[in-house]
Amino acid sequence: MLSLSPAASVAAALAAYAIYSILRLFYNEWTSPLRKMPGPKSHHWLQGDRMEFLSNLDSKENLWRQEFGPSFRLNSFLGFSQLQTSDPKAFQHVLSNHYLYQRSPAGRYVLGRIVGPGVLVVEEDEHKKQRKIMNPAFGPTHLRALTEIFVEKSKQLRDNWLSKASQNGGAVKLNVIPEYSTAALDIIGKAGFNYDFNSLTAHSDSGVGVRDELHEAFVKVSAAGDLQKNILGLLQISVPFLRPFLPKTAIDKTIEHAQATMRRIGLGLLEDSKKQIIASGGESRVSRDLLSLLVRANMDKDVPEGQRLSDDDVLAQVPTFLVAGHETTAASWTTYELAKNPELQTRLREELLAVETDTPLFFRQSMDDLNALTYLDCVVRETMRAHAPVPVTARIAMADDVIPLAKPYTDRDGVVQDTIHIRKGQSVIMPILAVNRDPKIWGSDALEFIPERWQRTPAISTSVPGVWSQMLTFIGGPRACIGFRFSIIELKALLFTLVRSCEFELAVPADEVGRIGTAIVQLPMVRSEREKGSQMPVFVRPYVQPA
Incomplete structure (x- = not known):
């Protein structure tokens, strides 16, 4: 009788288990209830409908919904089933049950690298713990204290633009995407952890500022975030048990060095915050930045020891603040709409110019002054609806489940179904942008940019379970975007300052502006210059009030 060595026995057992797991995976797919749902035929034997879906978020996906209804089956890797749904009842179920429906392990790994x-x-109890400590820092009370920072940095950006326009004969052509990102980095630096990147100074004509260590580390780790450009990166994402054995790539080394730099500087910022809070006896007026508020909440004597965040947990929020706070897609799309529609730009400017900005207390007491500008509020809401930065989100079922539906579907056997049976490991795709632009919810003009829709009566439909303004831009449920108020007030401050002083005109025809469809965030681009990546070219000139 042939006997195997211990090593060979282990290898044989692992091989048998791998074969069993693969066969079980295919069996679960072949017997999955999702296979009876209507949906498009697979576009590719390996990638399924992935590229077709991502590259046609504004068109193809809506055509599919018109043909198959709000809930249908999509083909993923090797033709495996994914559920796509824009059904409000299904949305509510998935977003509310965040322990049952989580981000995919691969997605968490990629984002976690940054x-x-x-x-x-993080997920489950760890997310709940972090969120509970962080919530007060992102509440209205604390954000009121940060509004002055938003306005201060907005004015600095305005001065840069006006200076460049003056040096170019009265008008300057700008790609506003990096311009807004520069301002946002300075804003999140000061508002997030009382750290001044001086990016706007470095970006000005004087050039006296420098991109410091933390800025450089952030840029490097962000640029190295795309792991899917090589086979080793794909293996890291797809096969977790191989990660310890794979050789380190240049991307790995760049990320490790950048993260070490962010950790070292973050530790210094954390220690400074702790010292200030201890020295002040916990007084709230010591520092208004989000990191200090987070540290103060974490040190509160009423927080049980088991619910406190470790220093590593607190430090992890520094790059989180940077990534989330650095996102300014909405500002670029608002500028596009104002440049495309001069009458909207004029109406908004008239409202903003009516404000008495010389009043010393303006913007010093609260953010309520910005929120009181009704047409500005309409413009911001319409931008967030029509140009949701993140077009789609997805969750993985952690166990078998039954999802309720508001609108039933007819399966391929002709049976009407008012629920969807989903199995552990299957994906639920939720098309944020498509729901935000659904004519059945928003009316026949849903694809148009109309700020006035927010002044209509009756009020906008409340069937969408979003955390803000009856839309899915910031999603909903326990994992809704914690910084949505921060984003809204930041955008309002930028628009208030810039539109009062500058006029915008598109530097390319409006129909030349498209979206980079495969990006996680929907960035603008110029169709005839795709090779240049994200762009929003705009002519900026100073606004001169009529005599």
Whole structure:
């Protein structure tokens, strides 16, 4: 009788288990209830409908919904089933049950490489613990104290633009995407952890500022975030048990060095915050930045020891603040709409110019002054609806489940179904942008940019379970975007300052502006210059009031 060595026995057992797991995976797919749902035929034997879906979020996906209804089956890797649904009842179920429906392990790994184990990445009890400590820092009370920072940095950006326009004969052509990102980095630096990147100074004509260590580390780790450009990166994402054995790539080394730099500087910021809080006896007026508020909440004597965040957990929020706070897609799309529609730009400017900005207390007491500007509020809401930065989100079922539906579907056997049976490991795709632009919810003009829709009566439909303004831009449920108020007030401050002083005109025809469809965030681009990546070219000139 042939006997195997211990090593060979282990290898044989592992091989048998791998074969069993693969066969079980295919069996579960072949017998999955999702296979009876209507849906498009697979576009590719390996990738399924993935590229077709991502590259046609504004068109193809809506055509599929018109043909198959709000809930249908999509083909993923090797033709495996995914559920796509824009049914409000299904949305509510998935977003509310965040222990049952989580981000995919691969998605958490990729995002975690950039931001670490912060609130954007962790799940279940760890997410609940981090969120509970962080919530007060993102509440209205604390954000009121940060509004002055938003306005201060917005003015600095305005001065840069006006200076460049003056040096170019009265008008300057700008790609506003990096311009807004520069301002946002300075804003999140000061508002997030009382750290001044001086990016706007470095970006000005004087050039006296420098991109410091933390800025450089953030840029490097963000640029190295795309692991899917090589086979080793794909293996890291797809096969977790291989990660310890794979050789380190240049991307790995760049990320490790950048993360070490962010950790070292973050530790210094954390220690400074702790010292200030201890020295002040916990007084809230010592520092207004989000990190200090987070540290103060974490040190509160009423927080049980088991519910406190470790220093590593607190440090993980520094890159989280940077990544989330650095996102300014909405500002670029608002500028596009104002440049495309001069009458909207004029109406908004008239409202903003009516404000008495010389009043010393303006913007010093609260953010309520910005929120009181009704047409500005309409413009911001319409931008967030029509140009949701993140077009789609997905969750993985952690166990078998039954999802209720508001609108039943007819399966391929002709049976009407008012629920969807989903199995552990299957994906639920939720098309944020498509729901935000659904004519059945928003009316026949849903694809148009109309700020006035927010002044209509009756009120906008409340069937969408979003955390803000009856839309899915910031999603909903326990994992809704914690910083949505921060984003809204930041955008309002930028628009208030810039539109009062500058006029915008598109530097390319409006129909030349498209979206980079495969990006996680929907960035603008110029169709005839795709090779240049994200762009929003705009002519900026100073606004001169009529005599």
